[in-house]
Amino acid sequence: MYKAAQRRIIVPFLAPALVLLAVFFLYPLIKTVDLSLNEFSRTGTMRFVGLEQYRLLSGDPDFYNSLKNTFLITLIGSGMLFPPAVAVAWALSQRIHGERFFRFVLFAPVVLSVAVVSLLWKFLYHPTLGLINPALESMGLGALAKTWLGDPATALAAVTFVSVWHGIGIWIVLLCAGFERLPEDVLAAARIDGAGEWRVFWSVMMPMMRDLLRVLVVLWVVQSLQTFAFVYILTGGGPFGSTDTVGTLMYRAAFERADFGYAAAAGVVLVVIMLAVAKLLNKVMKRDDLQY
Amino acid sequence: MVKAVQKLMVGLAAVSCLALAACGGGSGGTGGQAAQKAPDAKNWRQDIKGGPIEVGVLPAVGTPSLKFLEDIAAAMEKDYPGTEVKQTFANTKTRPALEQRWRAGDALDVDYTMFDGTNPALLDWADDGALLDLKPYLDQVDTTTGKPWLEQFSPAVMQFMQHPKTGKVYGVPSELSLQVLFYNAALFEKHGITPPATWDDLLKAADGLKAAGVDPIAVTGLFEPYMGMWSDNIWMRTVGYGKAREVLTDGKGSITEDPGFLKGLQMLQDLRDKKGFLKGFEGTDFTAAQAQFFQGKAGMILMGSWLVSEMADVIPKDFKLGVLQFPTVTGGTGDQASMLAAAQLMSVSAKSENIPLSLEWVRRVVSVETQTRRATEVGEVSAVKGVSSPPGLPGIADVVAKADRLQAAYYGLMQSKAKDVVYPEIAKLMFGKQDAQQTLENLDKGLRRVHGG
Amino acid sequence: MTSSTDMKAPAVPDVPPPPAPPRPPKKARDSRRPRAPFRPYHLFFYLLLGAVAVSSISAYAWVFNVSMKTNGEFISTPPWQIAETWRWDNYVNAWDRAHIGMFFGNSVLISVASTLIGVVLAVFAAYPLARIAFRFSGALLGVFLMGLMIPWMVTFAPLYLIMRDLGLLDSQLGLILVYATYNLPFNVFVLVGFMKTLPYELEEAAAVDGAGPARTFVSVILPLLGPGLASVAIISFLQNWNEFFYALLLIHSPEKMPLPLGLFQLGQAADYGTNWSTMFAGMMITVTPVLLGFALLQKQITKGLTAGALKG
Missing domain, CATH: 3.40.190.10 (Periplasmic binding protein-like II)
Structure with missing residues (x-):
C-alpha cells in the first residue's frame, strides 16, 4: 500500500526536472544528431549529406589522435586525482587539527577562473623564468628540468595536472560528504574488533563508499572526456597535436572552420563513447555482495 | 560546396596576383538581395537619421584604443539626436556567439571578421547576401576631401576589401597589421x-x-x-x-x-x-x-x-x-x-535597420583624423593614405615603402x-x-x- | 545514436544496496565525529594536506602580489618578486572597467536563482530514482547521465534558436533556466548516489508511523541529505558563477551581463594590451565574496550535518 502511494509521487517529482532537461538539453542534443548528417556553410545553410561526416571522421588521423589524448587525460588524471583526493578526504574526516582551515584552503583554487589559473601555471612551467625548473636545478635535479608545456612527452601530463589541481577541491568536498555519512557505530565496531586504522579504511570505509566512488569515477570520466578549457588556453592542442583533445578538435571545427556537421559528428561519437565507457565502468565497479 | 570554394579560390588566386587598384572601375554588377533596401548611394549622408545601432569593437573595455571609439560614439550621438551606439566586444573569442547571432538573423549593424577577400573561408557571408556592398558608397565623392571615399585607402589593401570574384566591397579596414x-x-x-x-x-x-x-x-x-x-x-x-x-x-x-x-x-x-x-x-x-x-x-x-x-x-x-x-x-x-599583412575589416549588415548611420560609424572610424590619432597615440598602423606612421614603430614607413605588395598573412x-x-x-x-x-x-x-x- | 539496450541498462548504480544492519533509530550517530587522537600516520596526512594547502595559498598570494604590481613591473621583474608598493588603484581600475558593481548584482541573482532551481528540482527528481523501484527508473537516470555529456561546441546553435523562439534571448530568466538545467544532471547523479546509501528502514518506519511518501521525503530523507545537498549546491553555484560561454551567447545587453563577461574583457585587455594587474585585481575582487560565502557556508554544512544526524 505504501508502495502504491510512493508510486504516485514519481511523476510529480520527476516532471519539472525532465521538462527543463527536454527543452534545454535533449532537444539541442537530438538536433545535434541531425546536424551531424549535414554539411554547413559558414552562414548556416545546410545540405543533407547522410553519413558523409562520419566517413570523413573515420578517415581523419587528427580525430584518432585527439581520441587517444582524451583517453590518456582521463587515465592520467584519475591517477592524479583520486588517490590524493581520497586520502585528503579521509584525513579531514578524522578531524585532525586545523580541519576547517584545510577544508577551506583546499577548496580555494576552485574559485579562481580558468584564465587566471592558466596564466599562473604558464609561469610556473616556464622553462627559464618559471619556478619548477629553477627549483629542480637548485636541488641538484637539473636533469629533470623540462620544457613542460613545450615537450610532447610531458605536455599532456602537465595540462592534466593543472586541471586536476584546479578542480580537486570539488572532489574532496564530495568525498568528505561521503566519509561524514559513514555510520560511526560500524567503524567503532571494527575498531573494537582490533582492526588498525588502515584496515578500517581499506576494508570497511572503502567498501561502504563504493557506490559514491563509482559515481565519482563515472563523473570524472564523463567530465574529462570532454576536457577543453585548460588545454585550449595552455597549449591550444600543441605541441603538434600532442595535447589535442576531442573538445579542442570540435572547437576548431565548429568555431574556426564553421564546419558544424563535422563537429556534430565528432560530438555524437564522443557521447556514444562516453555512454559506453560509463556503462562498462559500472559493470566493472559493480558492488559485489558485500555485507557490512 | 567544396567545388564552389575551389572555384572561388581559382578566381581569388588570379585576382590577388593582379595589382588590385586596376579592378576599381568594375562596380555595379548584378545586385544581390543586399542592395534591396539599401539607401540611395548618392546622398546617403543626407539620409542619416539618429537611432540605435550596435557596432562590434575590437579593443577591450578600459583600453586606450577603445577611448577613440567611445569618443566617436559620443560625437555621433550629439550630431544625430536619438542616436545610441551600442558597442559590443567583437574580438576572436566572442566570434562563436556573434556569428550565431548573424546566423539567427540578429546581426550587429557593423561587425568585424565577417569578410576578407583574401580568405576563401570568409567569403560565405558576402555570397549569401548578409553583407552590404559598400562599393556604391565608397565611390561617392567625400565632401571633405573632394575625392571618392574609396581613394582614401591604400590600393594595397583593396585585395582584402574586395570580393575576388564580383569586385564588390564588403569591408573597410580600421587597422592594418x-x-x-x-x-x-x-x-x-x-x-x-x-x-x-x-x-x-x-x-x-x-x-x-x-x-x-x-x-x-x-x-x-x-x-x-x-x-x-x-x-x-x-x-x-x-x-x-x-x-x-x-x-x-x-x-x-x-x-x-x-x-x-x-x-x-x-x-x-x-x-x-x-x-x-x-x-x-x-x-x-x-x-x-x-x-x-x-x-x-x-x-x-x-x-x-x-x-x-x-x-x-x-x-x-x-x-x-x-x-x-x-x-x-x-x-x-x-x-x-x-x-605579409592582415587587415581588420568592418562590414555592414545588409539587414541593418539604419544603414546610413552604420555607414557613418564606419566613415568616422576610418577618417584620416581618427586614424592619425590612433597611429600617434596607440601605435596602430593605418590603411588610410596620408596617415603618418606610428612613432612607436621607427622605420616602419621605410619598410612599408620598400614593400612592393602586401600579401595575406598565413x-x-x-x-x-x-x-x-x-x-x-x-x-x-x-x-x-x-x-x-x-x-x-x-x-x-x-x-x-x-x-x- | 544509442540502442535501446543502452537506455534500459543505464550506466548508473541500479542495484539497491543491501539493507544496512538495523540500527536503533534514536541512538543514531554522534552529533559530531570526535577528533581522532593523534596517530603516527597522521603525519602523512599533515604532509599531504600541507602540500596542497601551500600550493593553493601560494596561488592566491601570487594573484594578490601581481594585483599590486604595475604592468611594467609584472613583465620586467621575476614573476615571484614582491610588488614594490601597495598599489590599490589597480582595484579601482578593475572595479570601474569591468563594471563590477553593475555585474556583481546580476551574477548574484543569476547564480543564486539557477542554483536554487537546479538543486531543488534535482532533489525531487533524485528521490524516486534512488528510492522507488519503477519500470523506467534506470532509463531516466540514463537520460540524466547523458545530460553530463553535452558537446556544447555543437549544441549551442540549436539551443540559441530555441531560446529565441521562446523569447528567452537576452533575458536573465533564460540564462537562469539554462544554468539550472545544466546543473541538473550532476546534481541528480550525485544525490542519487547519496540517497542510495541511506537505510531503507527509514521509509518503512515512517510508513508505520502513517506518514505519506511526500512527507516522509520532506521530513525524513531531506534532513539527512545535509552534506550532500550542501556540496551539490556549492558546486552548482560555482559553476554558474564562473560560467562564461552561455552568458556570452545568450545575454547581449550590458546591464544584464554577469561578472564573467566583465572579467573576460579584463582578460582580453591583458592578452592584447598587457593589462595584467587590472585583471588580477578584478579576479581578487570577484573571488573574495565567494570565498567568504564558502567560509560561512562551511559552518552551515557542519550544522546541517549535525541537525540531520540528530533527527535521524
Whole structure:
C-alpha cells in the first residue's frame, strides 16, 4: 500500500526536472544528431549529406589522435586525482587539527577562473623564468628540468595536472560528504574488533563508499572526456597535436572552420563513447555482495 | 560546396596576383538581395537619421584604443539626436556567439571578421547576401576631401576589401597589421651587429648575438601559427606568394614540385641548428616570449606590427626598437619585396535597420583624423593614405615603402583544415623533431589528405 | 545514436544496496565525529594536506602580489618578486572597467536563482530514482547521465534558436533556466548516489508511523541529505558563477551581463594590451565574496550535518 502511494509521487517529482532537461538539453542534443548528417556553410545553410561526416571522421588521423589524448587525460588524471583526493578526504574526516582551515584552503583554487589559473601555471612551467625548473636545478635535479608545456612527452601530463589541481577541491568536498555519512557505530565496531586504522579504511570505509566512488569515477570520466578549457588556453592542442583533445578538435571545427556537421559528428561519437565507457565502468565497479 | 570554394579560390588566386587598384572601375554588377533596401548611394549622408545601432569593437573595455571609439560614439550621438551606439566586444573569442547571432538573423549593424577577400573561408557571408556592398558608397565623392571615399585607402589593401570574384566591397579596414622583424637596436649597436637585410645577414646577426650571450630570436612554441610566420615569410622569398598559396591553400600541385619549399625548410633548419631561437621557446607562451624580447633577453622577434601597441604599457622607457622587413633571400626565386599583412575589416549588415548611420560609424572610424590619432597615440598602423606612421614603430614607413605588395598573412589558411597540417609540421621542424626533408614529406602527405589530392 | 539496450541498462548504480544492519533509530550517530587522537600516520596526512594547502595559498598570494604590481613591473621583474608598493588603484581600475558593481548584482541573482532551481528540482527528481523501484527508473537516470555529456561546441546553435523562439534571448530568466538545467544532471547523479546509501528502514518506519511518501521525503530523507545537498549546491553555484560561454551567447545587453563577461574583457585587455594587474585585481575582487560565502557556508554544512544526524 505504501508502495502504491510512493508510486504516485514519481511523476510529480520527476516532471519539472525532465521538462527543463527536454527543452534545454535533449532537444539541442537530438538536433545535434541531425546536424551531424549535414554539411554547413559558414552562414548556416545546410545540405543533407547522410553519413558523409562520419566517413570523413573515420578517415581523419587528427580525430584518432585527439581520441587517444582524451583517453590518456582521463587515465592520467584519475591517477592524479583520486588517490590524493581520497586520502585528503579521509584525513579531514578524522578531524585532525586545523580541519576547517584545510577544508577551506583546499577548496580555494576552485574559485579562481580558468584564465587566471592558466596564466599562473604558464609561469610556473616556464622553462627559464618559471619556478619548477629553477627549483629542480637548485636541488641538484637539473636533469629533470623540462620544457613542460613545450615537450610532447610531458605536455599532456602537465595540462592534466593543472586541471586536476584546479578542480580537486570539488572532489574532496564530495568525498568528505561521503566519509561524514559513514555510520560511526560500524567503524567503532571494527575498531573494537582490533582492526588498525588502515584496515578500517581499506576494508570497511572503502567498501561502504563504493557506490559514491563509482559515481565519482563515472563523473570524472564523463567530465574529462570532454576536457577543453585548460588545454585550449595552455597549449591550444600543441605541441603538434600532442595535447589535442576531442573538445579542442570540435572547437576548431565548429568555431574556426564553421564546419558544424563535422563537429556534430565528432560530438555524437564522443557521447556514444562516453555512454559506453560509463556503462562498462559500472559493470566493472559493480558492488559485489558485500555485507557490512 | 567544396567545388564552389575551389572555384572561388581559382578566381581569388588570379585576382590577388593582379595589382588590385586596376579592378576599381568594375562596380555595379548584378545586385544581390543586399542592395534591396539599401539607401540611395548618392546622398546617403543626407539620409542619416539618429537611432540605435550596435557596432562590434575590437579593443577591450578600459583600453586606450577603445577611448577613440567611445569618443566617436559620443560625437555621433550629439550630431544625430536619438542616436545610441551600442558597442559590443567583437574580438576572436566572442566570434562563436556573434556569428550565431548573424546566423539567427540578429546581426550587429557593423561587425568585424565577417569578410576578407583574401580568405576563401570568409567569403560565405558576402555570397549569401548578409553583407552590404559598400562599393556604391565608397565611390561617392567625400565632401571633405573632394575625392571618392574609396581613394582614401591604400590600393594595397583593396585585395582584402574586395570580393575576388564580383569586385564588390564588403569591408573597410580600421587597422592594418604587417609582419615585420623587430630588433633591439640598442643591443645591436652595442655589439656592433648590423640589422639584417638578407638571410645571410640574419644568420650573421644570430652569431653575433650569441657571441654576446643573448638568444638571437624570441618566438613562442605554444602557438603554432606564430612559429609558422617563419616558414610563411621564408617561402614567400624562396617560392613566391602566389605559388606557395596555390600549394598550401588551394591544394593545387604538390609541395615537392617547387624546390623553393625544401630550400626554405632547410634554411629554417639551419637557423634552428644554430640555436637561433630563444632557449626554452618550446614551453614559452607568447606573452613571455615578447616580454623576454623587451627585456633584452632576445635580440629579434618576428611579429605583427601590433606588437608595439599591444605591449605599449610595458616597454621599458629606454628601449630602442628597430623595425625591418623580413630578410630577403639571395638567389631566392620568390617575391623579395612583398610583405605579409592582415587587415581588420568592418562590414555592414545588409539587414541593418539604419544603414546610413552604420555607414557613418564606419566613415568616422576610418577618417584620416581618427586614424592619425590612433597611429600617434596607440601605435596602430593605418590603411588610410596620408596617415603618418606610428612613432612607436621607427622605420616602419621605410619598410612599408620598400614593400612592393602586401600579401595575406598565413596565406589565408587560418580557417581551414590545412592549417592543422602545415603549422604543426613547422613546429616539429623548429622543435628539432624532424629535419627539413622529413618535414617536406609530412607536409606533402598531410596536404594531399586535406586537399583530397 | 544509442540502442535501446543502452537506455534500459543505464550506466548508473541500479542495484539497491543491501539493507544496512538495523540500527536503533534514536541512538543514531554522534552529533559530531570526535577528533581522532593523534596517530603516527597522521603525519602523512599533515604532509599531504600541507602540500596542497601551500600550493593553493601560494596561488592566491601570487594573484594578490601581481594585483599590486604595475604592468611594467609584472613583465620586467621575476614573476615571484614582491610588488614594490601597495598599489590599490589597480582595484579601482578593475572595479570601474569591468563594471563590477553593475555585474556583481546580476551574477548574484543569476547564480543564486539557477542554483536554487537546479538543486531543488534535482532533489525531487533524485528521490524516486534512488528510492522507488519503477519500470523506467534506470532509463531516466540514463537520460540524466547523458545530460553530463553535452558537446556544447555543437549544441549551442540549436539551443540559441530555441531560446529565441521562446523569447528567452537576452533575458536573465533564460540564462537562469539554462544554468539550472545544466546543473541538473550532476546534481541528480550525485544525490542519487547519496540517497542510495541511506537505510531503507527509514521509509518503512515512517510508513508505520502513517506518514505519506511526500512527507516522509520532506521530513525524513531531506534532513539527512545535509552534506550532500550542501556540496551539490556549492558546486552548482560555482559553476554558474564562473560560467562564461552561455552568458556570452545568450545575454547581449550590458546591464544584464554577469561578472564573467566583465572579467573576460579584463582578460582580453591583458592578452592584447598587457593589462595584467587590472585583471588580477578584478579576479581578487570577484573571488573574495565567494570565498567568504564558502567560509560561512562551511559552518552551515557542519550544522546541517549535525541537525540531520540528530533527527535521524
